[in-house]
Every structure is written in C-alpha cells, then in structure tokens.
Amino acid sequence: MSLLLALELLLLLLALPRLTCASNSTHPSLYRQAKALLQWKSSLKGWSSELDSWTKGTNPCDWTGVGCSNAVLPRGDAVLVVDNISLPSCHIQGSIGVLPELAYLNLSSNGLNGSIPTSLDLPHLVYLDLRKNSLLGLIPSSIGALVKLVFLNLSYNFLNGVVPPSIGGDPDCK
Numbered sequence: 001m002s003l004l005l006a007l008e009l010l011l012l013l014l015a016l017p018r019l020t021c022a023s024n025s026t027h028p029s030l031y032r033q034a035k036a037l038l039q040w041k042s043s044l045k046g047w048s049s050e051l052d053s054w055t056k057g058t059n060p061c062d063w064t065g066v067g068c069s070n071a072v073l074p075r076g077d078a079v080l081v082v083d084n085i086s087l088p089s090c091h092i093q094g095s096i097g098v099l100p101e102l103a104y105l106n107l108s109s110n111g112l113n114g115s116i117p118t119s120l121d122l123p124h125l126v127y128l129d130l131r132k133n134s135l136l137g138l139i140p141s142s143i144g145a146l147v148k149l150v151f152l153n154l155s156y157n158f159l160n161g162v163v164p165p166s167i168g169g170d171p172d173c174k
Contacts, residue, residue, distance in 0.1 A: 085106070101124060129151065139162065
C-alpha cells in the first residue's frame with residue numbers, strides 16, 4: 001500500500017464525525033465506527049492474533065485492544081464511544097489509524113511507518129504512545145494543540161523536530 005493511500009485512509013478516519021452507539025442497539029454510527037476500524041485493519045500487514053476479533057458484524061467495543069466508555073451528548077443521552085485503542089507489541093505494520101473520540105492510543109512496539117499526520121484532531125486524547133516503531137519525518141506542531149494530553153512517548157522512531165512545550169502542562173510528559 002502506498003504511503004499516500006495510507007495517509008488518505010488515516011485522514012478519512014480523522015474526518016469521521018463523532019462516532020457513537022446506543023448501548024442496547026445497533027446504532028448506524030456503530031456500523032460506521034466498526035467499518036472505519038476494519039478499513040484501518042485491512043490496510044495493515046503482519047498483525048498478531050489480537051486483531052482476529054475485529055470482524056464485520058461484531059461490536060467494536062468487544063474487540064481485543066479496543067475500549068469503550070459512556071459519553072453524554074449535549075441533549076443528555078448517554079452513548080458508548082470507542083475511546084481507547086491499546087495494541088502494543090502486536091506486530092502491526094502500516095500507518096497510524098485513529099478515531100476522533102480517542103482518549104488513549106497505545107500502538108507502541110509495532111512496525112508502524114510513515115509520518116504522524118500533520119493534523120491531529122483528537123480533543124479528548126490524554127495518552128499517546130507511539131514509541132518503538134518506524135515513524136519518520138517531522139513531529140507535527142498539531143501535537144501542541146492536544147490540550148488534554150498528559151503522556152506522550154515518540155521515542156525510538158526516526159522523527160525530527162521538537163515536542164511543543166504546551167503538551168498537557170505536565171513536566172512528566174515524555
């Protein structure tokens with residue numbers, strides 16, 4: 001898969017609207033959420049058995065490495081959202097895939113390649129661990145706009161530049 005196609009897929013994932021599902025129904029947005037994650041999976045190479053549970057027709061909240069929590073919509077409805085992807089050391093090869101509602105993303109110790117997207121629209125993200133991959137290029141300045149981020153680890157990649165000092169305001173942020 002070309003880097004351009006992988007980046008286009010990532011931008012599609014980033015551009016999806018708030019992806020929510022009613023906890024006791026097959027809400028149409030749950031279908032879109034699962035579809036986006038399955039598209040990302042199909043772009044990957046060499047994953048281990050952790051991604052075997054990611055199958056069409058199943059709830060992404062039940063997939064290995066995916067966590068969901070309740071979110072309250074402006075009108076007061078409580079819905080489930082995928083807010084956690086944790087797939088460290090899963091032999092994943094490909095580009096980074098994210099969803100807008102993520103609060104936690106751990107893709108450390110894999111074979112991710114390409115660059116970190118220059119536009120990261122992840123307003124809820126508090127934890128980002130991409131260490132020990134094969135990411136390259138500049139560290140995007142948009143990381144500085146992740147105002148809730150308190151943990152960041154980009155070590156052991158081929159990245160250039162500096163991490164913006166505004167990250168979470170936490171001196172322990174890596």
